[in-house]
Amino acid sequence: MIGLGVAATLTSIAVGARNHFLKQVDTPGARPAGIGGSAYGADPAARRELEDAGAPAGVIALPAGGARTASGAAGLGTGASAAAAKTVVGSGDGARVPRAPDAAVMERSPTPAAEELAQNQEAATVLQRAAAAYDRVRSLRAEFVQHMENPLLGTRTTSRGTLYQRGADRFLLRFTDPEGDVIVSDGKYFWIYYPSVDQRQVIRAPAGPNGAGGVDLRAQFLGDPLTRFLPALEGTEVVAGREAYVLVLTPRMEAGYRMLKVWVDAKDSLVRRFEIAEENGSVRRFDLSNLAVNPALGDELFRFTPPPGARVIDRS
Numbered sequence: 416m417i418g419l420g421v422a423a424t425l426t427s428i429a430v431g432a433r434n435h436f437l438k439q440v441d442t443p444g445a446r447p448a449g450i451g452g453s454a455y456g457a458d459p460a461a462r463r464e465l466e467d468a469g470a471p472a473g474v475i476a477l478p479a480g481g482a483r484t485a486s487g488a489a490g491l492g493t494g495a496s497a498a499a500a501k502t503v504v505g506s507g508d509g510a511r512v513p514r515a516p517d518a519a520v521m522e523r524s525p526t527p528a529a530e531e532l533a534q535n536q537e538a539a540t541v542l543q544r545a546a547a548a549y550d551r552v553r554s555l556r557a558e559f560v561q562h563m564e565n566p567l568l569g570t571r572t573t574s575r576g577t578l579y580q581r582g583a584d585r586f587l588l589r590f591t592d593p594e595g596d597v598i599v600s601d602g603k604y605f606w607i608y609y610p611s612v613d614q615r616q617v618i619r620a621p622a623g624p625n626g627a628g629g630v631d632l633r634a635q636f637l638g639d640p641l642t643r644f645l646p647a648l649e650g651t652e653v654v655a656g657r658e659a660y661v662l663v664l665t666p667r668m669e670a671g672y673r674m675l676k677v678w679v680d681a682k683d684s685l686v687r688r689f690e691i692a693e694e695n696g697s698v699r700r701f702d703l704s705n706l707a708v709n710p711a712l713g714d715e716l717f718r719f720t721p722p723p724g725a726r727v728i729d730r731s
Contacts, residue, residue: 538646541662541679546640548684554581556707562700578703581712584622599719606719617721620730643667644675654678654687655704 561574576590590596593611600606600622607618640646644664652661659678666672671694678688685708690700721727 534648538648538662539641541648541660542640542644542646544684545679546638553709554712556710556712557703558705560702563697565697567696579712579716581717585717587717597719599717601717601719608719615725617725617727618730619727651681652678657682657687659687
């Protein structure tokens with residue numbers, strides 16, 4: 416799941432929300448919006464609306480398929496034996512003996528507990544495959560559309576752009592709407608420049624485990640993600656004309672967001688959509704298209720130079 420890798424916004428915003436954002440930026444200790452403190456996925460609309468959460472950096476590549484656990488016979492022994500124990504007939508000498516389960520009992524549907532167990536096992540399988548597959552993704556490029564809903568402000572926004580990611584510490588979000596907004600990680604710093612909000616202000620924050628990009632979506636799937644998430648499989652849906660598994664991931668520990676949902680393509684196992692439910696009630700959804708896996712992405716793509724006269728706010 417890369418969160419695991421997105422955005423641009425409506426060109427007009429409320430003056431009050433904009434001023435509130437600028438005041439927040441100047442507050443000591445403020446951090447760029449992003450899931451778990453990551454600037455990744457923080458769109459201008461969300462920034463202007465003072466979201467204090469965001470999206471993990473990256474996009475997930477999962478292996479094709481997903482073991483389906485046959486649950487048709489699950490719980491049969493329990494159901495049949497229970498029925499047999501309760502249904503008895505009299506023998507000729509007055510003794511009571513169990514009656515064999517009839518066909519209706521034998522064909523009884525699996526119990527809810529058995530179905531839940533099978534679904535949990537399947538969800539864990541999908542998540543483990545994600546961990547194995549994403550280890551092979553070295554770089555990624557994708558176009559994105561982000562939909563953002565903020566119930567506190569009663570707003571819905573849509574933004575667009577292109578995502579570039581290389582490894583765990585290089586990524587670029589280049590917005591096309593509003594054009595010019597960028598979030599860049601050069602491996603040492605996150606550079607966040609929103610000319611749609613303020614042309615003379617740049618935010619700089621440390622990259623790395625303790626910085627603005629400390630949590631990215633790619634990293635969530637490496638190692639043993641089952642120790643970090645409680646997974647649940649919601650079934651399948653069609654995304655951009657392709658079938659995808661819908662996997663809901665609930666963090667087992669503090670993560671900066673409440674829930675992460677990913678749509679994993681059933682054929683190539685790349686994430687075509689992911690959704691973040693943030694702690695403040697906001698929901699972000701990213702739709703990815705034109706994915707390119709392991710493209711050549713040079714260092715120059717991830718360099719950022721503040722424009723002349725811009726004020727650099729250091730969030731070290």
